[in-house]
Amino acid sequence: MDDLKLGAVEAAYARLRDVVRRTPVLDWGVTGGAGWRPPAGQRLTLKLEHLQITGSFKVRGAWNLIADLPAETRARGLVTASGGNHGLAVAWAAARAGVAATVFLPQMTPAAQEAKIRSFGATVFRHGLAWDDAWEGAVAYATERDLPLVHPFDDPRIAAGQGTVGLELLEQAPDLDLLVVAVGGGGLLGGIAAYAKQRQPNLRIVGVEPTGAASMSAALRAGEPLALPEVHTIAHTLAPRRVSRLTLDLCRRYVESVVLVEDAGLVAAMELLWADANLLVEPSGAATLAALMAGRIPGAEAAHHIGIVVCGANVDAAPAITLATGRHA
Numbered sequence: 001m002d003d004l005k006l007g008a009v010e011a012a013y014a015r016l017r018d019v020v021r022r023t024p025v026l027d028w029g030v031t032g033g034a035g036w037r038p039p040a041g042q043r044l045t046l047k048l049e050h051l052q053i054t055g056s057f058k059v060r061g062a063w064n065l066i067a068d069l070p071a072e073t074r075a076r077g078l079v080t081a082s083g084g085n086h087g088l089a090v091a092w093a094a095a096r097a098g099v100a101a102t103v104f105l106p107q108m109t110p111a112a113q114e115a116k117i118r119s120f121g122a123t124v125f126r127h128g129l130a131w132d133d134a135w136e137g138a139v140a141y142a143t144e145r146d147l148p149l150v151h152p153f154d155d156p157r158i159a160a161g162q163g164t165v166g167l168e169l170l171e172q173a174p175d176l177d178l179l180v181v182a183v184g185g186g187g188l189l190g191g192i193a194a195y196a197k198q199r200q201p202n203l204r205i206v207g208v209e210p211t212g213a214a215s216m217s218a219a220l221r222a223g224e225p226l227a228l229p230e231v232h233t234i235a236h237t238l239a240p241r242r243v244s245r246l247t248l249d250l251c252r253r254y255v256e257s258v259v260l261v262e263d264a265g266l267v268a269a270m271e272l273l274w275a276d277a278n279l280l281v282e283p284s285g286a287a288t289l290a291a292l293m294a295g296r297i298p299g300a301e302a303a304h305h306i307g308i309v310v311c312g313a314n315v316d317a318a319p320a321i322t323l324a325t326g327r328h329a
Contacts, residue, residue, distance in 0.1 A: 003194065003249070003250070003253065004156060004159055004160060004163065004190070004191065004194035004195070004250060005198075006195060006198050006199065008156065008160040008163075009160050009163035009164060009166070009167055009191065009194070009195040010167070011160070012060070012064040012157070012160040012161045012163065012164050013164045013167050013168075015063070015064055015067055015068075016060055016063060016064060016161065016164055019063055019067075019096075020052060020053055020059055020060055020063065021051065021052055021053055022168055023047065023048050023049050023051050023052050023165075023168070024048050024051065024172075025045050025046060025047050025048065025169065025172045025173060025307075026045070026046045026048055026277065026279075027043060027044070027045050027046075028044040028045070028046060028277070035272050035275060035276055036272060036292075036293045038292075038306070039301060041304075042301075042303065042304065042305075042306065043304065043305045043306070044292075044305075044306050044307075044308070045169075045172075045173045045176070045305065045306070045307045045308075046277075046279075046289075046307075046308055046309075046310050047165060047168070047169045047172075047307060047308070047309045047310065048279070048310050049165055049309055049310060049311050049312070050279070050281050050282075050285045050310050050311065050312050050313030051313070053092060054085070054088040054089050054092045054116075054314075055085065055088065055312060055313045055314040056085040056088070056089070056237070056285075056311055056312035056313070056314060057162055057165050057188055057309070057311050057312070058085045058086045058088065058089035058152070058162075058312075059088075059089040059092060059093065060161040060162055060164050060165065061086075061089070061152075061153075061155075061157070061158035061159070061160075061161030061162045061187060061191070062086065062089035062090045062092075062093045062150060062158070062161070063089075063093045063096075063161065064157050064158070064160055064161030064164075065150055065155055065157040065158055065161065066078065066090070066093045066094070066097055066150065067097075068157050069148060073148050074094075074097060074099050074148060075099055076099075076146070076147050076148065077094075077099055077100035077101065077102065077147050077148075078090060078094050078099060078100070078101045078102070078147070078148055078149075078150050079101075079102045079103075079104075079138050079141055079142040079145075079147045079148070079149050079150070080101070080102075080103055080104070080138060080149065080150040080151070080152065081103070081104040081105070081106075081127075081131060081134035081135040081137065081138040081152070082103055082104075082105060082109070082131070082134070082152060083105075083106065083108070083109055083131045083184070083236045083237040083238075083239060083240075084105070084109045084110065084113035084114075084117075084236065084237050084314060085113075085237045085284075085312050085314055086150075086152035086237075087103035087105060087109075087113070087117045087122070087124075088113065088116055088117055088120070088314065090103060090122070090150050091103060091117045091118075091120035091121070091122035092120050094120070094121075094122065095120045095121050095122075100121075100122075100123070101120070101121070101122040101123070102122065102123045102124075102125070102138075102141065102147075103117050103122050103123070103124050103125075104124075104125050104126075104127045104134040104135070104137045104138040104141070105117075105124060105125070105126055105127070105134055106126070106127065106128050106129055106130050106131050106133055106134045106236075107126060107128065107129050108129065108130065108236045108239070109126075109236060110236075112314075112315075113314055114126075116314070125137065125141075130230070130231055130239060130240070130241055131152075131239060131240045131241070132227070132240055132241045132242060135151075151244075152184075152185055152187065153184070153185030153186055153187030153190075153240075153243070153244060153246075153247055154185070154187075154244035154245075154246055154247070155246070156246065158187050158191075159187050159190050159191035159194070159246065159247070159250065160191060161191070162187045162188045162190075162191035162192065163191030163192055163194060163195040164191075164195075165188065165191075165192055165309060166179075166191070166192035166193075166195040166196040166199075167195055167199075169192075169196075169307055169309070170195075170196060170199055170200065173305065173307055175304075175305050176200075176203060176305050176306070176307045177202070177203060177204065177303050177304055177305055177306075178203070178204045178205075178206070178297070178299070178300065178303040178305070178306045178307070179192070179193075179196060179203055179204070179205045179206070179306075179307045179308075179309075180205075180206050180207075180208060180288040180291060180292065180297060180306065180307070180308045180309070181193070181205065181206075181207055181208070181288065181308075181309045181311075182207070182208050182209070182238060182284055182285075182287040182288055182309065182311050183207040183208060183209040183216045183238065183251075183258060184209070184213075184237060184238040184239065184240060184284070185215075185240045185243055185244065185247055186207075186216055186243045186244065186246075186247025186248065186250065186251055187247055188309070188311060189205075189207045189216075189247070189250075189251060189255060189258075190246070190247040190250030190251055190254070190255075191250070192205070192309070193205045193207075193250060193251065193254035193255045194250050194253070194254050196254075197254040198254075204256050204299065204303075205254060205255050205256055206255070206256055206257050206258070206259060206291075206297050206298070207251065207255050207257070207258040207259070208258070208259055208260075208261055208287045208288050208290070208291040208296070209238060209258060209259075209260060209261075209287070210233035210234075210235045210238055210239070210260070210261060210262075210263065210266070210287070211233075211260045211261065211262050211263075212231055212232035212233035212239075212263065213228070213231040213232070213233045213235070213238055213239040213240070213241075214228070214260055215228055215231075215240055215241060215242055215243050216243050216247070216248070216251060216258050217258050217260065219242075219243050219248045220248070220251065220252065220258060224245070224248070225242050225243050225244060225245055225248055226242065227241045227242040228241040228242065229241075233263055233283075234263045234266060234267070234283045235263070235266055235282075235283040235284040235287060236283075236284075237282065237284045237312060237314075238283075238284045238287065256298070257298055259291055259296040259297060259298075260296070261287055261290045261291050261294060261296060262294075263283070265290040265291075265293065265294050266283040266284075266286050266287060266290050267283070267286075268290065268293060269286035269287070269289040269290035269293055270282075270283060270285075270286040272289065272293070273285075273286055273289060273310070279310065279313075280313060280315065281310055281312065281313045281315070282312045282313055282314050282315045284311055284312045285310045285311050285312040285313055286310075287311075288308035288309055288310070288311075289308055289310075292306070292308065
């Protein structure tokens with residue numbers, strides 16, 4: 001499969017409507033200071049998907065897939081691997097469906113996210129350094145026990161669920177002429193781009209990934225998914241070593257370009273989102289703004305209305321609480 005029809009995203013939205021949040025949008029307004037701001041006369045709209053259940057968009061795809069599984073299949077228990085956010089989504093969705101979940105995490109996943117996943121009743125194993133290693137562990141575990149796997153991006157039902165972010169955003173901001181979306185495995189970018197370009201063919205869509213985990217860029221250059229030898233980025237939820245054929249094909253068909261941002265740019269964007277909009281997000285959630293701030297988006301200066309997806313907020317709040325109160329959280 002190298003495409004995703006409008007009907008698949010619309011069907012996913014109908015399935016999700018009473019389950020997940022319809023997240024709000026925010027028009028950027030600088031409250032003061034000398035921080036970055038859009039050019040005069042340019043409108044910037046943020047889709048606040050970090051306010052979604054479990055703190056990221058991932059619950060959309062997870063629930064769309066899990067709800068589509070035959071009841072007898074999901075009753076055996078679900079297995080997945082995640083950098084953190086997808087694991088949270090699957091654990092939450094499994095708890096809602098009343099079934100067991102097992103989540104494999106790489107060593108780079110913060111302990112705070114593991115604790116959240118366990119809080120939904122999931123069993124957690126650590127396996128390998130990166131997401132791809134954790135996925136190998138999950139596949140072996142599920143195969144041995146004949147359990148269904150929930151892939152975080154290589155499934156059209158996942159991409160359709162993530163595409164509902166684009167469906168909502170185009171209802172909330174129908175006059176967008178440029179849309180910027182972060183890239184990990186490509187399910188979010190591919191799902192949103194497939195829906196948005198079929199709905200509004202003149203809309204330009206650009207993806208953003210970290211320089212230390214540029215797996216989609218490598219795949220686009222090669223014309224096929226390639227495994228990076230290693231990944232190094234603070235945006236651990238955007239760090240698979242390899243994208244899938246499905247997500248690569250969707251990006252080749254519907255995405256204008258994929259650009260790169262440094263980790264330092266992610267930090268700067270996180271700081272600006274907090275200072276000027278009171279939004280606390282994880283590095284992955286700041287990637288789209290970071291690319292705009294760094295001037296990496298082709299033709300951004302000519303756009304009249306830019307939309308960016310703020311995709312995740314799963315950071316450890318304890319340091320912030322300690323700083324604010326002078327005591328341990």
